[in-house]
Amino acid sequence: MKRVWKKIKVTLFSVVLMVAFTAGCSSTKSTSDDFTQAEQETKEESSQEAVKTENTKDESELLHKIKEKGVLTVASSNDAPFAYIDxxxxxxxxxxxxxxxxxxxxxxxxxxxxxxxxxxxxxxELNNKTVDMVTDAMYIKDERLQKALFTNAWYQEGEGIIIPNDSSITAKEDLKQATLGGQKGTTFLETAQAWVKEGKVKEVSIFGKQTELMMAVNTGKIDACITDGIVAAYTLAQDSSLNLKILSPYESEASGKIGAAIRFEDQDFLYEVNTVLDEMKEDGTLMDILEDFGLNEDYFVDVEDGITQNKK
Known part of the structure; x- marks a missing residue:
């Protein structure tokens, strides 16, 4: 009887050991699975952060800031048909x-x-950092390249001479006795001032805005004005109250290439803008935009000819 009871106790002890061992194994496996899952989640999070960091590295600092704000701010003098508020x-x-x-x-x-x-x-204003770039039909010129970077050329154009419909001026030579108006800060004003020195124009009057310039000719305050040829054609087409016309025939002297200005420290952003701009030239988008504004292929500048040699 004692021997039987002894066997029962051994059997019970063995069962207890097996249960304990099984429970221990199960607990160990569960902890291991939890650790593996946590490790995997950590790896995935690290991978996502790495991708995010890599995307940020691919962008210039300025582009990243602009995208965070959700808005690109550009400066313009509000002159139609280039960059204005309708x-x-x-x-x-x-x-x-x-x-x-x-x-x-x-x-x-x-x-x-x-x-x-x-x-x-x-x-x-650009260098005061209140705007991100300047987009206002600005000619890419040496003196401006001393103050900012410029994108590759967007398009090209030249000046026009605006006169009253009943003007006695029929050719550039007739400007010798004329008072010619020009807008402050423009290439065209510089051209007019050079003409005075050369004896091609009697005198020059300076105006702050395009609208003031055109109105001065319309009201007889000045004999004619020199301005952007595209602006002149657009303005006259839009405003039938202006008793003005563009001098023709006329060969422009101040033709140049138009681009946008960007700060010197934003060279990486300049590269990003130029890359997209050149894509627009190659896929036909830029030419489509010019045509929408009545401009033909004479105004288009291809990728190779449009490269800007910045000074800094």
Whole structure:
């Protein structure tokens, strides 16, 4: 009887050991699985952060900041048809406006807004860092390249001479006895001032805005004005109250290439903008935009000819 009881006790002890061992193994396996899952989640999180960091590295510092804000701010003197605020819709419109909005879209920037600045102060405003870039039909010129970086050329154009419909001026030679108006800060004003020194123009009057310039000719305050040829054609087509016309035939002297200005420290952003701009030239988008504004292939600048040699 004692021997039987002894066997029962041994059997019970063995069962207890097996249960304990099984429970121990089960507990160990569960802890191991939990650790493996946590480790996997940590790896996935690290991988996502690495991708995010890599994407940030692929962007310039300025582009990253602009995308965080969700808006690109550009400076313009509010002159149609380049970059202006439509008085009826309140929207940013014009040739330069459409181009920069397409560039922004391709760079992942959802919105572009315009800050109105007097033309002669555009580069000052840019370097004061109140705007991200300047887009206002600005000629790429050596003296401006001393103050900012410029993108590759967006398009090219030249000046026009605006006269009253009944003017006695029929050719450039007739300007010798004329008072010619020009807008402050523009290439065209510089051309007019050079003509005075050369004896081609009697005198020059300076105006702050395009609208003031055109109105001065219309009211007889000056004999003629020199301005952007595209602006002149657009203004006269839009405003039938102006008793003005463009002098023709006429061969422009101040033709040049148009680009956007960017601060010297934002070279990486310049590269990003130029990359997208050149893509727009190659896929036909830029030419389509020019045609929408009545401009033909004479205004188009291809990728190779449009490369800007910045000074810094």
């Amino acid at each position: 008085v009826e819709t309140g929207e940013f419109e014009g040739i330069d406006a459409v181009i920069i909005k397409e560039i922004a879209k391709r760079l992942g920037i959802p919105k572009v807004v315009m800050k109105e600045v007097a033309f002669e102060n555009l580069l000052i």
